[in-house]
Structure formats: structure tokens, C-alpha cells
Amino acid sequence: MRVVVTSESRFARTRDGAIWTVHGPGATFFARYLTAFDEVRVVARVAEVATPPPDAVRVDADGISVWPAPHYLGPAQYLRRRAAVVASVRASAGDRDAVILRAPTVFGAALAQRCLRHGRPYALEVVSDPYDVFAPGAVRHPARPFLRARETARLRTLCRHAAAVAYVTEHQLQRRYPPGPRTRSTHYSSIHLPPAAFVAEPRPVRRAAGVPLLVSVGALEQPYKGIDTLLHALARLGPDLPVRLVHVGDGRCRPDLERLCRRLGLAGRVTFAGTLPAGPAVRHHLDQADLFVMPSRTEGLPKALVEAMARGLPAVGTTVGGIPELLAAEDLVPPDDPDRLAGALRAMLGDPDRMARAGARNHARAAGFDERALAGRRADFYRWVREAAERPADGTPGPRRREPVGERRPVPETAAGPTPTTPPRALP
CATH class of the missing domain: 3.40.50.2000 (Glycogen Phosphorylase B;)
Incomplete structure (x- = not known):
């Protein structure tokens, strides 16, 4: 089975088709998904370049490919290219693919909406907090207050309707972005620390x-x-x-x-x-x-x-x-x-x-945070996501809840919202 993973990183593609990154995760990072899946397709913005940037590392490798979404920088360019970006992202996953969104994510929400409409599950890996990303001083943009409110609401909605959510924190992100009542949740870090x-x-x-x-x-x-x-x-x-x-x-x-x-x-x-x-x-x-x-x-x-x-x-x-x-x-x-x-x-x-x-x-x-201590919990989560994707679609947002992966903390009803029974009309 293939897993489609969305990433907000920006990649570069050289004329030979190789995909490179400087600040984003490379092939070594995405290889972790191969513990449970046969193939990884990474969806990210890709810019065309003549030569690899200095200090760049490869993203694509055996079993790891990149689906290039139209490249953009900042909210203004995104709005101008939104239709093309959304169409590309929605086309990145087939009905038999598992889907994991690395969140916060702007264009990943389009893929989540497609999954909900087709009765297919999606999973999240919540790696940062948009409330802090768009805090005063963190971003200098006139639309910062709007972006802060919109992206915070978007992530809450994504977590509420996901089949499974993994957080990089033990408590902090869960409090602000709680999983839904039927959502499997766990926590593990994306950090890789060798001995x-x-x-x-x-x-x-x-x-x-x-x-x-x-x-x-x-x-x-x-x-x-x-x-x-x-x-x-x-x-x-x-x-x-x-x-x-x-x-x-x-x-x-x-x-x-x-x-x-x-x-x-x-x-x-x-x-x-x-x-x-x-x-x-x-x-x-x-x-x-x-x-x-x-x-x-x-x-x-x-x-x-x-x-x-x-x-x-x-x-x-x-x-x-x-x-x-x-x-x-x-x-x-x-x-x-x-x-x-x-x-x-x-x-x-x-x-x-x-x-x-x-x-x-x-x-x-x-x-x-030793890699050996984290690998087992992460692999369990990926295997559960694969099992959920392999079940026949039943028209609901996700599979029925089973025993949780890792620790499942109680969620107040006021934070979690109602149990979803039909897909929402739209994600914000």
C-alpha cells in the first residue's frame, strides 16, 4: 500500500528530475513511513532549479517519490495559485491510498476534504501550533491576525474529523487541538537522535x-x-x-x-x-x-x-x-x-x-528521545493507519474506534465537539 504524506516544506527539482531540500526533511526522514507502507508519495511545493542548492539533500529515493504541487511563497501567491494548488493536491491520492497530513497544513486540508467526501480516513501528525506561528512578532504580514484565527480553526477541525492523530507533544498541542471522540491519538516526536x-x-x-x-x-x-x-x-x-x-x-x-x-x-x-x-x-x-x-x-x-x-x-x-x-x-x-x-x-x-x-x-x-525508544510507537501508529485505509469505505469520516495507540487522554465534550456521523460540508 502507498501512503500519501503532505508536507509544507518547499523542495527544488533539478533538470534530471531529482528533488532536493535544504531546510525541509529529506529521504532519511520519509523512509520511516516504509516501516508500515510499501511506497511513500510526498506532496509538497516544488520549484524548478538548474542546480541543487548548497547543502541540499535528496528527498526522493527508492520507495519515496514526490508529487510536485505548484510552488508559491506567502499568502498572496497562494491566493493567486489556489485553484491549481488545490486541484494538484486533491489529485495526489487515489481511493486505495492511505493519507497522512503533516499539520499545520494549508493545502493538506484540500486532501482531507476529498477523503471525507469519499468516506475515506485520513490521519494527522501535528508538529507545530499555528496560534504561535502567527503570533505577534513571529510573522510580519498585514493579514497575520486573520491567518492566526483561520489556521487555528482549521487545525482544530482537521483533528476533530481525523481517523487518527499523532502529536509531537505529550500535552501542549492536545489541549489546543483535541482529537475527536472517535479519533485514535498518540504522541511521539519526529526527532531522530542516534546514539x-x-x-x-x-x-x-x-x-x-x-x-x-x-x-x-x-x-x-x-x-x-x-x-x-x-x-x-x-x-x-x-x-x-x-x-x-x-x-x-x-x-x-x-x-x-x-x-x-x-x-x-x-x-x-x-x-x-x-x-x-x-x-x-x-x-x-x-x-x-x-x-x-x-x-x-x-x-x-x-x-x-x-x-x-x-x-x-x-x-x-x-x-x-x-x-x-x-x-x-x-x-x-x-x-x-x-x-x-x-x-x-x-x-x-x-x-x-x-x-x-x-x-x-x-x-x-x-x-x-533516543530513536530506539520512539520507533516502536511511531511504527504502531503507521500500521494502524494502514489497517484503517485497507477497510472498505463506509461513508463515515473514519473507522470505528478501537483500543488506542499509545496514551489516549480524556477530551472535554466542549473542546471535542459532537461526534461526527457525516462528513462536514467544508473544512475552513
């Missing part, structure tokens, strides 16, 4: 003799990662606590951040290392640092933070997405608050014993 990602022992107490080194990691295509907030916090630390920062990641926001560094007098203390290949290159920066900082405005369950925790690194993060499920409450601050962030950095860096305790706690928490 080499972990240090053997937590860090001992380290009393820095020189200037403390901070590290942050994240793409700079959008202001999502809150690095501007971090720069303002560093400026507030003042000369009595000089620190250095290395940021790993690149994107179109980088020139603005470099100008902000110069304006704040931080140019000599902040290094933008650019995009680095995953693995040893990133771990080198983590191992050199004294503290990891994640000042994000939006997150699902952040891989970069878990990777830092696996190195025994203490961390300070914001109260968005799944970060509160990873860090202790004392290590959290609100997003977009440079004063609170500066205070948290000062308190952490000024207490080496606290840093050692935080590093040990983080190291122990990261152990739960």
Missing part, C-alpha cells in the same frame, strides 16, 4: 574562567526563533556580564540581525555560523558552549533543544509549544520579553551549581 548524539555523562560543574559562551540554533527565514529578542537581552546584560553568542542557522532575516548587532554594540560578540550539516558540526558548537538559549516565538517540539539537552547542556527557553515539556519551569521565560530573558541568563550564568543541575536534568530528559 552518537548523546554524551555519556552529564556535565560537571563548570566555573567559566573567561567570557561565557551561549549558543542558539535555528533557521532565520522568519522571525520565529526570536533571535532579535535574544540580542536585545544580551545588550541588557551590560558590561558587568559580557557574553559571546554563536548562532547556527541562516536565512533571509540574517542581514537584519547583523544590523541589529551593530546598533546594539554587539557586533564583536555575536557570530553567525550559518547553516551547518547535522551531526558533528553542530555538536561541536554545543560542546563548546556554556548555555543553550531558545528564545522562540513558536515551536512544536524543538529538535535543536533536545540535541543540546543530549549533550548535557543547560538551557533557557520560552513558554511556547512543547518547550515547557522539556525544560524545568525555572528555566522558562515568556517570548518577546528581553528583560525577563536577560534576568534568566544572568541568574543561570551566575550559578554554576544550578547550571550543572540543569544540565544533568536535561541529559536525563533527552534520553527519552
Whole structure:
């Protein structure tokens, strides 16, 4: 059986037909679906290019193909090309295919609507929160408030009518986007941490003799990662606590951040290392640092933070997405608050014993994200989705509920809504 997986990533296709990605998931990621399915078809936006982008990895491989949806950037282009995008996405799956939507998803809702109309089940993997993605400061667009309301409502509807939903968080996303009364639900992370990602022992107490080194990691295509907030916090630390920062990641926001560094007098203390290949290159920066900082405005369950925790690194993060499920409450601050962030950095860096305790706690928490611990739960979910897709269509939104995959938490009736008996007219 084939599974059709929608992705909001943007891919590139070279003249030889190969599909490439820089910031999105590659073939290694999509191969996980082959544990339960014979073939994977990935539906994503694809742009034509002459040569592969620098640092790109292949997406297509044996058993993994890409269905190219029309490429667009931003809401304005989407509206202009919406008819072609929707038609392409709806045509990507046949009546015998299983369907898994990686959500939030704009064009994936069109495929979900097609499934509902034909009495076919679809499943979701909820990987981030549109309420945070479109929060003030995270996106600079005049339609941001509308997009926030629409995409939040859309994801709630998708979860309510799905046959099965897997969340990357244990609790956070489930509270805002509860599954329907008949929906199978579980949780597992999309993070892949091989054994080499972990240090053997937590860090001992380290009393820095020189200037403390901070590290942050994240793409700079959008202001999502809150690095501007971090720069303002560093400026507030003042000369009595000089620190250095290395940021790993690149994107179109980088020139603005470099100008902000110069304006704040931080140019000599902040290094933008650019995009680095995953693995040893990133771990080198983590191992050199004294503290990891994640000042994000939006997150699902952040891989970069878990990777830092696996190195025994203490961390300070914001109260968005799944970060509160990873860090202790004392290590959290609100997003977009440079004063609170500066205070948290000062308190952490000024207490080496606290840093050692935080590093040990983080190291122990990261152990739960070993690939071997997650693979079984994920494979069980995919097998259930396959079994649901193999059942004859009965005109209802999904198969009848059986014993849950993983942990099923009770959902208040007011949050879950009525039990669906017929497909809704439209998804928002």
C-alpha cells in the first residue's frame, strides 16, 4: 500500500528530475513511513532549479517519490495559485491510498476534504501550533491576525474529523487541538537522535574562567526563533556580564540581525555560523558552549533543544509549544520579553551549581528521545493507519474506534465537539 504524506516544506527539482531540500526533511526522514507502507508519495511545493542548492539533500529515493504541487511563497501567491494548488493536491491520492497530513497544513486540508467526501480516513501528525506561528512578532504580514484565527480553526477541525492523530507533544498541542471522540491519538516526536548524539555523562560543574559562551540554533527565514529578542537581552546584560553568542542557522532575516548587532554594540560578540550539516558540526558548537538559549516565538517540539539537552547542556527557553515539556519551569521565560530573558541568563550564568543541575536534568530528559525508544510507537501508529485505509469505505469520516495507540487522554465534550456521523460540508 502507498501512503500519501503532505508536507509544507518547499523542495527544488533539478533538470534530471531529482528533488532536493535544504531546510525541509529529506529521504532519511520519509523512509520511516516504509516501516508500515510499501511506497511513500510526498506532496509538497516544488520549484524548478538548474542546480541543487548548497547543502541540499535528496528527498526522493527508492520507495519515496514526490508529487510536485505548484510552488508559491506567502499568502498572496497562494491566493493567486489556489485553484491549481488545490486541484494538484486533491489529485495526489487515489481511493486505495492511505493519507497522512503533516499539520499545520494549508493545502493538506484540500486532501482531507476529498477523503471525507469519499468516506475515506485520513490521519494527522501535528508538529507545530499555528496560534504561535502567527503570533505577534513571529510573522510580519498585514493579514497575520486573520491567518492566526483561520489556521487555528482549521487545525482544530482537521483533528476533530481525523481517523487518527499523532502529536509531537505529550500535552501542549492536545489541549489546543483535541482529537475527536472517535479519533485514535498518540504522541511521539519526529526527532531522530542516534546514539552518537548523546554524551555519556552529564556535565560537571563548570566555573567559566573567561567570557561565557551561549549558543542558539535555528533557521532565520522568519522571525520565529526570536533571535532579535535574544540580542536585545544580551545588550541588557551590560558590561558587568559580557557574553559571546554563536548562532547556527541562516536565512533571509540574517542581514537584519547583523544590523541589529551593530546598533546594539554587539557586533564583536555575536557570530553567525550559518547553516551547518547535522551531526558533528553542530555538536561541536554545543560542546563548546556554556548555555543553550531558545528564545522562540513558536515551536512544536524543538529538535535543536533536545540535541543540546543530549549533550548535557543547560538551557533557557520560552513558554511556547512543547518547550515547557522539556525544560524545568525555572528555566522558562515568556517570548518577546528581553528583560525577563536577560534576568534568566544572568541568574543561570551566575550559578554554576544550578547550571550543572540543569544540565544533568536535561541529559536525563533527552534520553527519552533516543530513536530506539520512539520507533516502536511511531511504527504502531503507521500500521494502524494502514489497517484503517485497507477497510472498505463506509461513508463515515473514519473507522470505528478501537483500543488506542499509545496514551489516549480524556477530551472535554466542549473542546471535542459532537461526534461526527457525516462528513462536514467544508473544512475552513
